[in-house]
Structures are given as structure tokens and as C-alpha cells.
Amino acid sequence: MYYKFGTLTICTIFALIGAVSFEQLLSDNRQHGQRSDRVLAQTSEEKEANVVCEKGSNAVVTVKDGNGHGSGFIVSRNGLIITNAHVVEGSPSVVTVVFNNGKQVPADVIGFAMGGLDLAVLKIQNRKNLPNLSLGSAGSAKVGYHVFAIGTPLSEDYRDTCTQGDISRIRADGEIQHTANTNQGNSGGPLLNGQGEVIGVNYLVAKARVFDDAGNLIASTPSGTGINLALPVEKVKSFLADVRKKRVSNESTLPKTKERTIATISLNGQVINGSLGEGDRIAEKNGAFVNLYQFQGRANQQIVIDMTSKKINSVLTLYQVSESSEGQKFKPIAENNDIGPGDFNAQIKTNLPADGLYVIIASSDEQGETGNYSLRATATP
Known part of the structure; x- marks a missing residue:
């Protein structure tokens, strides 16, 4: 059909004007052919991406321990799972893993990497022929190569x-810097090459400093920087060799000074028990300790957030995270520090203005005030 159309066009133009050279027409057709080749190439890249994502997701799991979640991936048919140490640090000896079809099974926490390496291994017991990912060759990650990240963000x-x-950079320590978008919850998930092989384990998103409309620094957020880091596959292979030789730690060996991330809160009414104290972020406006929680919301969704405590004067603030040419900004949506006279608990009840990311700041009304609290968020469509 394409060539017939081209021949008819040539004949018609010659018959009407006779002034266009045959070479010009051939040149035009060659340009059309090049555009067609580019379309086919693009389609081929899309097909490759679809194959990598669909095949890879069968071996990627969500890792839950009752307090939060991360990601992981199966590396053996009998159920060995690699994840980050910080995903299961402080978890019970048995956690829950969720497959991409929603099926949940228990997995034992077998051990942690030595020397502060952010890797851990889990084991699904009494299973065979599980889908698993292959590990890529050492040194196969190169700047400019296309990569894929699979996991459970937010x-x-x-x-x-x-x-x-x-891949935007290979750091001196071998860590892979890349632009495949990741968020909290992607930790422990695989970074794959175009052949669907694991070349890294996602563990960190570079943080951006974010400010409110008044220019006050609110927090550092790991979202939207485009700078994502993965541990190289060489370290995964070395860790697996240690696992086979049983040279692993029963506890995480990560430095205790590792910075806390923004926790994710579900809008299902589940109670989160937290505390304010030394080591937490500090609000710039009054010097109070703060904890941060994030969630994805929908336009016109009605939410109720409750913070209760017998130890502190609770303060809640809700911010909408927006993108701009200057990066991410926090727009205040609602704030409350007392439900009513004599009730020092806090509650926010509001309708969300738009789809997107929101952040809850749980704090106290006084500088240096410490204590435990309970936080709960519920939503209706």
C-alpha cells in the first residue's frame, strides 16, 4: 500500500507540473522511509520495555512487616529474596511478601549483609519453581544505558x-545513579537492564530541600529529584556467596545514624504509633520535633487525620506537594493544634484540592517536647 501510494503520487505530480526532478522525489521518499524506520524502532523499544516489565514483575514482591513496606525480588526458584537491610531492620523474624497478583505468603528473615552494606535476604519456605530474576554481569552497567525499576512506591x-x-552516572564506589523514577517503598527492588537482568538494587533517592510559601524549610523530601541510587550487582553476588557460606549477621549492620525517611501512611484508619524525641527532624519556626508522613490523595477526597497523645500538645499540619520550575514546594492546606477547649489532641478534617502527593507533619506545640503519640488517617471517596 505504501509503495503504491508513492508511485501514484509521482505520476500525478509529473503529469501536473513536470518541473520537479526525479531525484527530488526519490529524496522525499527516502525521508518518508527513514521516518517509518524510526517509528518501527520506537515500537521495538516499547515492546522490549513491555517484556522486561511484565516478565520482571512476576519475580518482584512487596515486603511488609506490620509497620511499613518495601520491595524485594526473588533470585532462586526455591524462594530466596533480596531486599534492603533498612526494609526489614527491626522487623520480626517472619515478614509477609506479596506477589504482583496479590497473593501473600510468609518469608523468614535469614540474615543481613556484613560491614554496613544495605542488603538482606529472605526465604519463602517449602516452595519450588518460583519465578526468579537473573543477575547481570559485573561491570555491565554503563552510563547512558536504559534501565527499569520495579517495586511498590509510596x-x-x-x-x-x-x-x-x-544510567546517568557510575559512582566511584560502583553505585549506579539513574533516572528511572523511584520513591519510598521502592527500596529493595531491582534495577534491570534491557535484557531483564538485575544490575542493581534500588536503595536511595537523593533528597531535595523543600520550602513553604513563606520560604521556611520544612523538610528534605526524596521525591522528584531524578537522582536515584542502586547498589551494583557485584555487591549482590558477593552477598549471596556469603549467604551460601552462612557468613551473615542476625541483625542489621547499618550505621545507627542513618537518616530517617518520610514514612508512608495509608488512608484506611490504621493507627500508627509514633514518638517525638532526639534524632527527629526539627521545625524551624519553633524548634519542635517533627515526624513526616506522606500519602497519595485524590481531588475532592475527604480526609480526617487524628493525632492523640497524653504526653505532648499535638500539632498537625497538612501540605500539598507541588512541582514547579524551582523544584518541589509545600503548600499548606490545613493545620490544627487543639480539637477544643481542654483537648490538646489535634484533628484535621478537609477535602483535598487535587490529585497528588500530600505530606502530614506531626509535631508538638513546644520546643523540645518529647513523647509518644498515635496517628490515624481515614478517607472517603
């Missing part, structure tokens, strides 16, 4: 999320 509702990008 909330369990987003499990089996596959994003793609490019």
Missing part, C-alpha cells in the same frame, strides 16, 4: 509499578 496500592530511565 503505598501498597502501587505494587508492580515499573518505571524506566537511563
Whole structure:
């Protein structure tokens, strides 16, 4: 059909004007052919991406321990799972893993990498022929290569999320810097090459400093920087060799000074028990300790957030995270520090203005005030 159309066009033009050279027409057709080749190439890349994402997701799991979640991936048919140490640090000896089809099974926490390496291994018992990912060759990651990240960012509702990008830098320590979008919850998930092989384990998103409309620094957030880091596959292979030789630690060996991340809260009414104290972030406006929680919300969704405590004068603030040419900004949506006279608990009840990311700041009304609290968030459509 394409060539017939081209021949008819040539004949018609010659018959009407006779002034266009045959070479010009051939040149035009060659340009059309080149555009067609580019379209076919693009389609081929899309097919490759689809194969990598669909095949890879079968071996990627969500890792839950009752307090939060991360990601992991199966590396053997009998159920060995690699994840980050910080995902299961402080977890019970048995955690829950969720497959991409929603099926949940228990997994034992077998051990942690030595020397502060952010890796841990889990084991699904009494299983055979599980889907698993192959490990890529050492040194196969190169700047400019296309990569894919699979995991469960932010909330369990987003499990089996596959994003793609490019390797932007190989750091001196071998860590892979890339642009495949990741968020909290992606930790422990695989970074794959175009053949679907694991070349890294996602563990960190570079943080951006974010400010409110008044220019006050609110927090550092790991979202939206485009700088994502993965441990190289060489370290995974070395860790697996140690696992086979049983040279692993029963506890995490990560430095205790590792900075806390923004926790994810579900809008299902589940109670989160937290505390304010030394080591927490500090609010710039009054010097009070603060904890941060994030969630994905929908436009016109009505939410109720409750913070209760017998130890502190609770303060709640809700911010909408927005993107701009200057990066991410926090726009205040609502704030409350007393439900009523004599009731020093805090409650926010509001309708969300738009789809997107929101952050809850749980704090106290006084500088240096410490104590435990309970936080709960519920939503209706």
C-alpha cells in the first residue's frame, strides 16, 4: 500500500507540473522511509520495555512487616529474596511478601549483609519453581544505558509499578545513579537492564530541600529529584556467596545514624504509633520535633487525620506537594493544634484540592517536647 501510494503520487505530480526532478522525489521518499524506520524502532523499544516489565514483575514482591513496606525480588526458584537491610531492620523474624497478583505468603528473615552494606535476604519456605530474576554481569552497567525499576512506591496500592530511565552516572564506589523514577517503598527492588537482568538494587533517592510559601524549610523530601541510587550487582553476588557460606549477621549492620525517611501512611484508619524525641527532624519556626508522613490523595477526597497523645500538645499540619520550575514546594492546606477547649489532641478534617502527593507533619506545640503519640488517617471517596 505504501509503495503504491508513492508511485501514484509521482505520476500525478509529473503529469501536473513536470518541473520537479526525479531525484527530488526519490529524496522525499527516502525521508518518508527513514521516518517509518524510526517509528518501527520506537515500537521495538516499547515492546522490549513491555517484556522486561511484565516478565520482571512476576519475580518482584512487596515486603511488609506490620509497620511499613518495601520491595524485594526473588533470585532462586526455591524462594530466596533480596531486599534492603533498612526494609526489614527491626522487623520480626517472619515478614509477609506479596506477589504482583496479590497473593501473600510468609518469608523468614535469614540474615543481613556484613560491614554496613544495605542488603538482606529472605526465604519463602517449602516452595519450588518460583519465578526468579537473573543477575547481570559485573561491570555491565554503563552510563547512558536504559534501565527499569520495579517495586511498590509510596503505598501498597502501587505494587508492580515499573518505571524506566537511563544510567546517568557510575559512582566511584560502583553505585549506579539513574533516572528511572523511584520513591519510598521502592527500596529493595531491582534495577534491570534491557535484557531483564538485575544490575542493581534500588536503595536511595537523593533528597531535595523543600520550602513553604513563606520560604521556611520544612523538610528534605526524596521525591522528584531524578537522582536515584542502586547498589551494583557485584555487591549482590558477593552477598549471596556469603549467604551460601552462612557468613551473615542476625541483625542489621547499618550505621545507627542513618537518616530517617518520610514514612508512608495509608488512608484506611490504621493507627500508627509514633514518638517525638532526639534524632527527629526539627521545625524551624519553633524548634519542635517533627515526624513526616506522606500519602497519595485524590481531588475532592475527604480526609480526617487524628493525632492523640497524653504526653505532648499535638500539632498537625497538612501540605500539598507541588512541582514547579524551582523544584518541589509545600503548600499548606490545613493545620490544627487543639480539637477544643481542654483537648490538646489535634484533628484535621478537609477535602483535598487535587490529585497528588500530600505530606502530614506531626509535631508538638513546644520546643523540645518529647513523647509518644498515635496517628490515624481515614478517607472517603
